[in-house]
Amino acid sequence: MEHAAPMPPPPAVRARLPALTTVVCAALIAAGLAAALSSSYFLMLMTFAAIYVLAAMGLNLLTGYAGIVSVAHGALICVGSYACAIATVRLGWSFWPAAALSAAVGMGFSALLGLPALRLSSWYFVLITIAFSLSVTAMINDLRALTGGYGGIVGIPPPALFGLPLEGFALLALVAAATALLWWAMRNLLHSRVGWALQSIREGDVRAQANGVSTARLRLFAFAFSGAIAGLAGAFFASAKTVVTPEDFSFDFSIFFLFVVVLGGGARLAGPLLGVAAFYVLPELLGSLKEYRMIAYGVGLLAFSVLLPEGLAGALAAIDERRAQRARLAPAADGAAAVQAQPAPAVAGMAVDVRELVKDFGGVRALDGVSVNVRPGHIHAIVGPNGSGKTTLLNLISGFYRPTSGAVDLGGVPAHTHGPTDIARLGVQRTFQTPRLMGELSVLDNVRFGGYVRERASGLELALRLPRALHESRAFDAEAMRLLATVGLAARAHERAALLPHGQQRLVEIARALLGRPRLLLLDEPAAGLSLGELDELGALMRAIRGTGITLVMVEHHIELVADIADTVTVLDRGRVLAEGTPQQVFADPAVIAAYTGGSA
Amino acid sequence: MLLEDLLALLATGVTMGAIYAMVAVSFNVAYKPTNVFNMAQGELVMLGAMFAWGLMTQSALPWLVGAALALAAVAAIGLFEERVAVAALLRKPSHHHGWIISTLAFSIIVLNVADHVYGTDPQPVPPVPGATLDTLQWGALTFSTQQVAVVLIAVASIALVEWVYRRTLVGKAVRAVAEDRDAARLNGISPARLTMTSFAIAAAYAALTGVVAAPLLLASTSIGLTLLVKGFMALAIGGVGSNWGALAAGILLGCVESLGSVSLTPDYRQVLLLAVVLLVLLVRPFGLFGRPGLREV
Structure with missing residues (x-):
């Protein structure tokens, strides 16, 4: 996995037709300005x-x-x-x-x-x-x-x-x-x-x-x-x-703007322009429809919200994408610069100290007095049968749940009273069992989002492209590309994240987490859905991450992977610690074997 | 202010509050198994009132027949709404708030079609059988028997809704679906059927609200939006899901509004109510009787 991958040029560099959305918007603006010059009614x-x-x-x-x-x-x-x-x-x-x-x-x-x-x-x-x-x-x-x-x-x-x-x-x-x-x-x-x-x-x-x-x-x-x-x-x-x-x-005036945004295409820059052209200018020109306009708006809004939630701009973008996919079949010959794969600069790993943690959900005790100690820079695996409380433990460490009682110290800082945002800012990153990527954005943008806590440029600087924002953006782009190369996905950096298979989305999540330069990385079942070859690469990746000093805590079902790379293991069963120690000690423990073979411990 | 005036204002406040509470309860009925807040609920109340006018005043049908037909017709419209505007979106988890727009769109269609059919003039609707709009004097208290009927119907119907949820199998199934849709399905409950049933019943209940409120408010197409907002306010203050809370909050709102009419124009009262709601939500985001954590991602 740690090989140099060719960096594909961003799509903008490739010579191709302008996007359909751009063409339509330009035509509408030109027609509008020309009409405005022709008569005072159109000008208004x-x-x-x-x-x-x-x-x-x-x-x-x-x-x-x-x-x-x-x-x-x-x-x-x-x-x-x-x-x-x-x-x-x-x-x-x-x-x-x-x-x-x-x-x-x-x-x-x-x-x-x-x-x-x-x-x-x-x-x-x-x-x-x-x-x-x-x-x-x-x-x-x-x-x-x-x-x-x-x-x-x-x-x-x-x-x-x-x-x-x-x-x-x-x-x-x-x-x-x-x-x-x-x-x-x-x-x-x-x-x-x-x-x-x-x-x-x-x-x-x-x-x-x-x-x-x-x-x-x-x-x-x-x-x-x-x-x-x-x-x-x-x-x-x-x-x-x-x-x-x-x-x-x-009141209709207020509703009107909702129409324009939703029907034009929410979350698309061109949406409002298309929306106003189709749902204001056009009906004005067809004056006779005025009486039934609100009914037509209502029907349009209902139909779009159910059938075409992406709106007009979304429909145009879909056409563009189909065209782009066809273009992608043609080989991209030009400028394949090599990107150096590189996990992250060395950091001081974070110690994790979980003491007597109890978590109740209503009447159900998901965790019952669990203590876990992870030394900085180690890989620690949490294993156990389904429902034993593994993910609950991860959610408690990352602040998504508050413990019923007990304490979590991260790098010596009491963390169990903090919410997830604060804990992320302490230098903790995590991935999810089901990858939570933003499917509409490119793989690269998803990784870039991981740098959120590290970027310093303010919203104003970003909006106006002031020097610091530009400088940061370039630096983070390069770093994100290096991380993508590290997980072997540099070639797909500019594709829509939703197009990647599940296993690769998980790798993108790891790259995203690494861009946040965490001192502690929490992985929730990183190996699920990976092929055998990918498993080996994942193992190598985790060792490389450990090599930079980052503490790794992972929930994992894949026992061979755990035995292969984990320094220490905690086995949970029904909310309690069944065994802990090195993988050799733990997997030889009769209680663990009994729990895994279905007997009662 | 004289005692008579104060009591008359409070009587109006309690009556209006009962109406707001009924709107809020109709929201709850549709909300429970779906977590969908039907933005068209106010217009369904309006339809109940307009249908009552058409059937009872125009066609001179007996009250019970007219009310039954109005409820059935609005229930059918509620079911239709569930089919076209909600069902498809509930199946798609990625657009899990798409129903806000689609039910809002449905309400816009209903309102504007009704405007074309009925015009915008307010119309009279006969009171509940046995009640009149004539005012009675009872010591210092002035009221009409229609006002009493509205409050009694509100209390009785809320008690009935609560009884259904607590005691009947259907009610328990609804609560199970609200708790966990998938787990309920595993136990042989069909969430889709329950959703349809709940929307139809919520629509019928909204229509009932319209039918009993119309003699006091007059039936007009503009009452839907106002009642949507007031019903929501009762719901937000009372706490989503809490029917008795909605009644308490509705009466509170009704009385604040009614007493406010002494020194404030209707427009200022609207602002006053909005301020009350915003304040309550800031201090207690889940209302006075609601409980937090209805749904976590």
Whole structure:
């Protein structure tokens, strides 16, 4: 396994046709701009379309990427619009500070709304956002002194640049430029540890926490970000309309953005653009459908959510992928640079001291006074029949469970009071029985996500591609490639992770864990599903990992592998330690043999 | 404030609270075996009210016949929803929250079709047999017998739901499925059939809520969204899964809302209720009577 593997060039280097998504988006933008130049009606339509794309991109981060469904986006745009209108008309501010205020207000409301959602199931949040949307429209009618009641606020000025008011096409150009800038920044951010972490919390917190992601902070970020974008879009909306009234922000307006994001394709950058083109611009052009629009939207939303959850952008991407797979059959001749396989630099391994650990689930005692001691830099195996508490023990060490009683010390630090995120930050990485990779991302990106706790560049640096972010990104890419070479998968670095067989996904998980430079590595049945040849390679890999100083604790059924590489073994049976010692001692123990051959110990 | 006024407000609050609690219980019935929170439940209540208007006021059918037909029709719609919007998504674990969107979509369809069919005007619906909307004076307390009927029906129906869960085989099967879908299947319970049954019964219960609430609220297509939100609030404060908790929370909400009407416009009351819910959820994320850890990944 420790041989040099050829590094395939990233797909972008290969000369090939541009992606279908790119072509469609470019065509839509060009057609939109051309139409806007042709008549004032189209100019108006395209200006609002651009504002909606901007707003929907904010919601896409929250709903598409982080998986938190919100019906409050329209209401946040409403709040932003009124903030801008009040600041410019009532207080006489110019547009730019007013727009900044709009973004801040949108961000504040969104974060406030998000607070309860940090701990709760996502459907709570949907209903809270529905209640919020209804409250906002109601309040605007009521706060007449501030909002002008039903009459609204009239005379919002256009933005000005160097004293020149940006109206008509110039306003469209400004919104389009803002949208393009956001597109670029989001593209950078989403292809970084922040984006991977967001996508990783979408399908449960477990993987993200094991990687040291503070899920509450990340969710709060998603709320704040989408709220700020909504507020900013609201400022543009107010300026383009010059009048804001409560009627503009019906409940349907809030639902509309959910449509656009879900139908356009959640968690895809192009989704909002495609969504707005198909579900706003097109119906506007087909004006006669207006009366039945909400019914058609409802049916479309239902059909898409059941049949095509990836949305329009997902459908285009699927076509692209089929094409790319065909292209992959052709040999990639150019530039196969060699990548040096290298496990990791030397580290000081972490001692594990588990004392008298007890864990109850309801009335069932899964662990009953288990003590395990692992010396730094050793490979320790936990074996035992099914249901003996092995994985429970691993979950207790990595902080996913709190012990009923007993203690866990990791490297001399009491750890049993900490959650998984904190423990990951102590330098503990783990893999799962069922590999938890993000199937939509490339193998390389999955490994890169393992470096989450080590990367220092902030979200802002990542979004704007500032020097430190670029530098870090290159360094981590190279390190991830070396680790992939170590597990023998460098050649598949740019494939979608879901395409790999189960055994190889497990190896990718090990590479991901290693990128976190752990001092303790916990492996849950690493050998399950591997072929005989792969087993030998796994053994060699584990020795190499031990060679760097990392402490390895693994749950494993494969007795030969354990006997071959483990320094010490603990045998669990029905929640108790049956035997411990070197593999030779343990596997000669009559009680162990009895437990394994089905007799009672 | 006079004692009479205070008591009248409290009577309204308790009645509204009972209605909110019934909406919350209908959520619970559908939620229990599926962990799906049906976003269309409010519109199903609305359909119950509109059907009652059509059958009892327009077609002049006797109350019991009209109510039975309305419940049956809405139950069929609930079953249809389960088939098209929920069943397929429950089978796909990767999109395990897809039902949020699909049931929301279903509710949008129901609402907008109803708007086209019925228009948006509020319509009268006759009260429960034996009850009237006329106000009675009982010492300092003013109320109508329809209000009494709503509270009694709410309490009785919640008691019945609890009895079914605790005492009958079907109820125990639902609890088993809620606990562990796969283990229940191994014991010969069909989660799919139970899911369908629960959705149909939850829809019928929502329709019943609409039928008994409509004489007080008037039947209109706009009541669904309001009741969805209020029912959710009762559920969130009471704790998901707790039916008596929903009743207590519903009455609490109803009274806060009703007493708030003295000095606040309806719009401010809405904000006040939202603030109460957010506060409760911040302090006790699983409500006053709920228990944490309903589902871990």
